[in-house]
Amino acid sequence: MTNGGSVFGRGTNRERAATRPSSQRRRRLVPYALILPAVVLEMVVHVGPILVGLWTSLTRLTQLSIRDWTGAPVVWWENYRNGLDPSGAIGSALWATFLRTLVFAVLVVFLSWALGMLAAYLLNTDVRARGAFRMLFLVPFAVPTFVAVIGWSFIFSRDDGALNHVLVDQLGLFDERPFWLIGGNAFWAIVVVAVWRLWPFAFLMLFAALQNVPHELHEAGALDGTSRWRQFRSITLPTIRPVNAVVILIMGLWSFNEFAIPYVLFGPQPPESATLLSNLIYEHSFVNFNMGLGSAMNVLVLAFLLAVSVWYVRAFVPRGRDE
Amino acid sequence: MRIGRILAISLSVALSAGLVGCGDADGDDENAGSEGARITYWAVSMSSSITDDEAVLEPLLETFTEETGVEVDLEVVPWADLWNRILTAVSSGQGPDVLNTGNTWSASLQATGEFLEFDDEALEAIGGAGKFIETSLAATGAEGMPPATIPLYGQAYGLYYNTELFAEAGIDEPPSTWEEMVDIGQQLTQDTDGDGDTDQWGLSILAGNGGVGSHFAFILGRQHGGSLFDESGNPQFDSDEQVAAVRRYLDLMVTDQVVSPSNAEFTMTEAADQLAQGTAAMVFGQASTRRTLASLDFDDYGVARIPSPAELPEGGSDIGSMVAGTNIAVMDGSEHVDEALQLVGFLTDVDAQVELNRTYGTLPVIEEAYEHEAFDDHAIQTLSVNLRDHAEPFPQVPEVGQMETLVGGAVKELFAQAATGTVTDEDIRSALEEADRQMEAAG
Numbered sequence: 001m002t003n004g005g006s007v008f009g010r011g012t013n014r015e016r017a018a019t020r021p022s023s024q025r026r027r028r029l030v031p032y033a034l035i036l037p038a039v040v041l042e043m044v045v046h047v048g049p050i051l052v053g054l055w056t057s058l059t060r061l062t063q064l065s066i067r068d069w070t071g072a073p074v075v076w077w078e079n080y081r082n083g084l085d086p087s088g089a090i091g092s093a094l095w096a097t098f099l100r101t102l103v104f105a106v107l108v109v110f111l112s113w114a115l116g117m118l119a120a121y122l123l124n125t126d127v128r129a130r131g132a133f134r135m136l137f138l139v140p141f142a143v144p145t146f147v148a149v150i151g152w153s154f155i156f157s158r159d160d161g162a163l164n165h166v167l168v169d170q171l172g173l174f175d176e177r178p179f180w181l182i183g184g185n186a187f188w189a190i191v192v193v194a195v196w197r198l199w200p201f202a203f204l205m206l207f208a209a210l211q212n213v214p215h216e217l218h219e220a221g222a223l224d225g226t227s228r229w230r231q232f233r234s235i236t237l238p239t240i241r242p243v244n245a246v247v248i249l250i251m252g253l254w255s256f257n258e259f260a261i262p263y264v265l266f267g268p269q270p271p272e273s274a275t276l277l278s279n280l281i282y283e284h285s286f287v288n289f290n291m292g293l294g295s296a297m298n299v300l301v302l303a304f305l306l307a308v309s310v311w312y313v314r315a316f317v318p319r320g321r322d323e
Numbered sequence: 324m325r326i327g328r329i330l331a332i333s334l335s336v337a338l339s340a341g342l343v344g345c346g347d348a349d350g351d352d353e354n355a356g357s358e359g360a361r362i363t364y365w366a367v368s369m370s371s372s373i374t375d376d377e378a379v380l381e382p383l384l385e386t387f388t389e390e391t392g393v394e395v396d397l398e399v400v401p402w403a404d405l406w407n408r409i410l411t412a413v414s415s416g417q418g419p420d421v422l423n424t425g426n427t428w429s430a431s432l433q434a435t436g437e438f439l440e441f442d443d444e445a446l447e448a449i450g451g452a453g454k455f456i457e458t459s460l461a462a463t464g465a466e467g468m469p470p471a472t473i474p475l476y477g478q479a480y481g482l483y484y485n486t487e488l489f490a491e492a493g494i495d496e497p498p499s500t501w502e503e504m505v506d507i508g509q510q511l512t513q514d515t516d517g518d519g520d521t522d523q524w525g526l527s528i529l530a531g532n533g534g535v536g537s538h539f540a541f542i543l544g545r546q547h548g549g550s551l552f553d554e555s556g557n558p559q560f561d562s563d564e565q566v567a568a569v570r571r572y573l574d575l576m577v578t579d580q581v582v583s584p585s586n587a588e589f590t591m592t593e594a595a596d597q598l599a600q601g602t603a604a605m606v607f608g609q610a611s612t613r614r615t616l617a618s619l620d621f622d623d624y625g626v627a628r629i630p631s632p633a634e635l636p637e638g639g640s641d642i643g644s645m646v647a648g649t650n651i652a653v654m655d656g657s658e659h660v661d662e663a664l665q666l667v668g669f670l671t672d673v674d675a676q677v678e679l680n681r682t683y684g685t686l687p688v689i690e691e692a693y694e695h696e697a698f699d700d701h702a703i704q705t706l707s708v709n710l711r712d713h714a715e716p717f718p719q720v721p722e723v724g725q726m727e728t729l730v731g732g733a734v735k736e737l738f739a740q741a742a743t744g745t746v747t748d749e750d751i752r753s754a755l756e757e758a759d760r761q762m763e764a765a766g
Binding site for chain 1: 406407410413414416431434435436437531533584585587588590721724725728731732735736738739740742743757760761763764765
């Protein structure tokens with residue numbers, strides 16, 4: 001950008017000699033003209049579909065009206081009323097799923113962050129073969145979701161899965177072989193897989209952040225006789241706070257929008273205990289083909305995430321240098 | 324550089340990028356005026372890989388091109404994507420000329436208005452309605468309307484049994500009533516190695532598969548004289564008959580205990596695997612289960628119909644299957660309707676029917692094909708009788724997909740509950756009631 005600016009800057013000087021005010025105004029338009037393609041494309045690729053989605057949420061767009069989808073009957077707020085009414089069949093499912101997704105996201109972010117932090121902290125000392133560990137820890141993040149989750153589905157299988165083999169056959173913790181892929185335990189299955197997938201990201205970011213914590217601070221702390229825990233709380237954490245804030249925000253948004261893990265583990269219709277918001281919206285939109293309702297739910301989720309993100313960014317993410 | 328020019332260039336770059344995106348992607352224009360028409364055919368994947376399907380279909384389509392001069396662009400679509408692909412085609416108006424559909428979707432697709440109605444003339448063009456098996460032709464759209472789809476590969480449920488396990492137990496006939504089936508099942512549910520755990524089960528079912536759950540809610544419901552929708556098309560999933568039907572299905576695991584609780588996790592081919600391994604004596608399977616068993620190198624099995632209760636409940640229908648299968652349809656917007664109908668006719672004629680159904684392990688949908696020696700097989704003959712005489716079409720209403728999700732989901736969750744505890748009649752009723760409410764709320 002600076003390059004472009006200087007080129008046009010020179011041009012402006014030359015023009016100034018000719019003193020033509022109208023041409024000056026035109027020069028000022030140049031940057032806008034140059035970003036115009038990007039703006040137009042952004043409108044086409046992003047803003048357009050969002051607006052279509054908003055409009056869809058006000059209609060009853062189903063398989064019956066999809067042939068001529070612009071002419072789908074407008075129902076205004078009916079989809080929203082259905083979705084938000086906690087005593088209705090659809091609203092009660094949405095609220096339950098919303099709470100479940102919230103719990104899921106909080107658990108996954110907390111556990112992933114804790115694991116990532118622990119690993120980063122341990123590797124940040126002078127451990128041998130640091131590189132090898134780092135590679136190993138990144139494996140879950142690098143394996144394609146589909147492949148990894150299929151692998152987990154074998155592990156969780158009741159009769160011949162590795163998990164029950166360890167828990168029941170070897171450790172003898174249960175008399176009955178528990179189910180992990182159906183019923184209430186399915187929720188824990190998706191939490192485990194999600195944490196397994198996400199923690200390397202936390203590890204990677206926090207590890208990079210820890211390497212930037214000045215060594216002198218720790219030395220000073222050690223001289224004053226503080227414990228490692230105290231050093232961690234009073235030196236490490238405050239120093240990496242900006243990174244932490246961003247990592248938690250990103251992981252929170254990812255977890256809240258998680259779709260692939262339940263979908264691959266259980267198919268288009270996961271057990272109730274493992275149905276997250278994205279899966280519920282998918283079911284309404286693409287299994288039942290009630291796109292209007294699906295869009296309305298999507299808009300509600302978007303509004304919620306937007307509100308939370310704005311609050312979070314204001315409260316925790318540090319502003320730029322100009323503050 | 325002039326501002327105007329920059330603007331013009333910028334805009335044209337943006338617009339051309341946009342236009343390329345929106346461009347007519349199916350390349351119809353090439354065909355205009357050319358002598359041999361070119362049509363697009365979406366075939367659903369019926370084997371384990373898309374390459375296998377192409378290897379089966381391409382030679383056939385070449386024969387079709389030789390006979391008619393019509394070129395066919397084949398695309399094989401996996402089952403999991405088919406529904407979405409079809410509805411995208413419907414909404415954009417940019418679809419293939421000819422495509423495969425699940426036969427239970429017929430009424431849904433019909434309601435979009437985007438599919439060619441097979442009126443008398445169109446039916447005549449593909450060889451006449453008379454060539455098809457009657458039940459198959461009944462699952463092609465709402466009653467009283469011209470078919471929106473045409474049968475292509477037939478499927479029916481059957482009771483597969485392991486003949487070796489039956490012989491060892493001295494049983495030489497498959498069960499002819501539901502009660503007999505449960506008896507035999509209990510007799511064959513055994514702890515064969517004496518370690519205190521049952522390792523051989525009487526029956527194995529895909530209790531974790533919602534689609535299958537909705538099929539059995541329908542089949543057993545009809546045996547009880549129930550129906551999932553009333554005459555004006557409103558859901559009545561929680562009628563007494565339906566509750567009784569789901570009760571009987573669940574009881575295979577709960578009270579009869581001929582089905583392992585593990586079956587609540589089964590969604591794909593696990594039941595067939597168990598039959599082949601000898602860890603289950605019987606399974607419920609569709610015609611294509613034969614193909615799964617063949618791929619496991621297993622042929623010690625017999626096929627019977629899924630039995631009804633000895634005393635059929637009042638108003639009950641003595642069926643053991645639904646009319647299942649894959650259908651074929653023509654998009655209304657096709658520019659080559661005649662050629663599309665030629666292809667439908669070709670694929671439902673005897674040569675293609677023999678070739679395709681033999682390869683896919685499915686049932687021919689035309690009478691004539693059964694005379695071919697390839698289908699002179701006890702299992703196929705039994706399954707074809709199941710399809711002709713003991714099957715009714717799934718409800719032909721537009722909301723059938725949603726019903727499958729909701730009722731199937733309820734049955735699946737009930738099995739999950741049964742696997743870890745007990746299920747009361749009240750649980751069943753309230754689960755079905757909830758499905759009913761969701762169906763009505765989504766309207």
